[in-house]
Amino acid sequence: MNATRVSYTLDSTLESVNKAEEMAQNFGVKAGFDEEEVQRIAMAVREAAVNAVLHGNAYDPKKRVTVVFETSAQALTISVRDEGQGLDALDIPDPLAPENLLKQSGRGIFLIRAFMDEVRFRNMEPGTEVTLIKHVRGADSDGKEASQ
């Protein structure tokens, strides 16, 4: 597969969340993931976009969300960046802890981590960038397809 990199700039709206999810679905299919993996990638991107629009940019019409999709033989890499106040991903309570199980919110980052192979957070000036990586099964570290 040829490596590609596509960047989208979205408004801080719920429509953008749906758009990011749809795009993730399309890129997941193009990258050759199976239906279940595509759904999981799309959901992780949706959750990252919700965080960017709602928690990062707080629906501020002046702030944008940038979503970048990069495909290669090894992986699908998606970064979602907001222009908000920044986020401490380590500071988020474990939603599986008994005392948090019945809380209404706080599961987004947990689901992103559950559905992707690698997740990285980076504080930017301004905002937060989260990078989501899903490895292509069967591709070795050099990016060549493993022989069957």
Place this chain on the structure above:
Amino acid sequence: MTMKASTRQIDGVTIVDLSGRITLGEGSVVLRDTIRDVVGHGTKKILLNLGDVTYIDSSGIGELVSAFTSVRNQGGELKLLNLTKKVHDLLQITKLYTVFDIKDDEAVAINSFAK
């Protein structure tokens, strides 16, 4: 696909049939308003039929939890019916499978409510 909700009564149990996506925004609001309405009418036995729910995000999960706790706080019971594999997996990952009473047969579910 937006979310739709309709209610019906069988043997004192209110069954809420949901279809579509329970996500941040409209889907979560429809669920919240429906539960508020049903509870406001004094209903204490609620069965949420999720058979036609195609997708739930973290906000939708939060809304289900909120519905569960608000019904319980009013002295009622809320159970889930007909989970799709996707929703089932999601509730398992988030450990909520252990919290909700989940059924896959409507008649059995109706009979399981306290008499």
